[in-house]
Amino acid sequence: MGFLILLGFIALAALSIWARNAFWKAANQKVIMRKSHARGQSAIKATTTFVVPGSSAADVVRTVVDTLGYPTTKRAVAGEMVLLDTTDSSASFSLANKFHESWVSRLLIADKADGAHGSYQVLRWTLNDGIALGSKEMEIVARRVSEVITGMGGTVTIQVPE
Amino acid sequence: MNAPEIESMRARSRHLKVAGIVAAAVGGILAKIGTTSIGLFVFYLLLFFAGLGLMVYSQSVYRKTLS
Numbered sequence: 001m002g003f004l005i006l007l008g009f010i011a012l013a014a015l016s017i018w019a020r021n022a023f024w025k026a027a028n029q030k031v032i033m034r035k036s037h038a039r040g041q042s043a044i045k046a047t048t049t050f051v052v053p054g055s056s057a058a059d060v061v062r063t064v065v066d067t068l069g070y071p072t073t074k075r076a077v078a079g080e081m082v083l084l085d086t087t088d089s090s091a092s093f094s095l096a097n098k099f100h101e102s103w104v105s106r107l108l109i110a111d112k113a114d115g116a117h118g119s120y121q122v123l124r125w126t127l128n129d130g131i132a133l134g135s136k137e138m139e140i141v142a143r144r145v146s147e148v149i150t151g152m153g154g155t156v157t158i159q160v161p162e
Numbered sequence: 163m164n165a166p167e168i169e170s171m172r173a174r175s176r177h178l179k180v181a182g183i184v185a186a187a188v189g190g191i192l193a194k195i196g197t198t199s200i201g202l203f204v205f206y207l208l209l210f211f212a213g214l215g216l217m218v219y220s221q222s223v224y225r226k227t228l229s
Contacts, residue, residue: 069165077183078176078220111168140228 024128033131036055040132042160043139044103050145052154057109060116060152064107065091067148068141074098079134081141086147092123093141095134102126102134116154121143147162168227178220195200213217 029037052060070083076098084092089109094100103125109118120142125131146156186197197203
């Protein structure tokens with residue numbers, strides 16, 4: 001009997017935590033932070049595709065990484081943009097500190113006959129009460145990547161699925 | 163903005179963020195502990211919200227360095 005009562009308390013506690021989280025998630029997404037939620041969702045879903053004629057994938061990766069100039073080590077407390085890893089055909093960026101990654105994005109490029117073809121998109125993100133963390137930084141970094149590619153003579157297309 | 167200016171602004175945003183975290187933590191803990199003085203309690207709350215404000219401001223300073 002005592003065991004059943006304990007189980008009941010645990011179930012009640014879990015239910016109340018779930019209800020609280022569901023309430024704040026819905027309230028933030030639909031009422032309190034509706035605009036932030038919409039911006040965050042479009043930043044998460046956006047895919048930037050591009051073609052840079054006459055350039056190799058390695059050139060494009062190097063130019064983007066050098067121009068953005070993000071450090072490779074995470075700070076202890078302050079969440080800042082970092083370059084997680086880079087190869088001749090890809091680079092990963094993150095808004096992170098030593099304990100937590102708010103989001104991770106990837107620049108992926110392949111060599112084709114007419115130049116470098118690639119894409120940039122957010123791969124992983126974190127929600128806090130239903131709202132994506134660091135969505136403004138997502139927008140800024142995506143815009144900066146587009147600017148660098150355009151500066152190299154590339155053509156950029158941004159797709160945001162409904 | 164050139165590279166030294168960007169690094170200087172980033173350092174400023176880091177210092178502001180740490181100050182904000184400390185202020186918010188101290189204010190929050192003291193307010194949670196509580197006091198019999200309403201004036202002190204209001205001060206703790208002000209400290210807490212000032213810390214939160216500093217954290218938000220530091221992030222906006224950092225965002226300027228990304229643009």
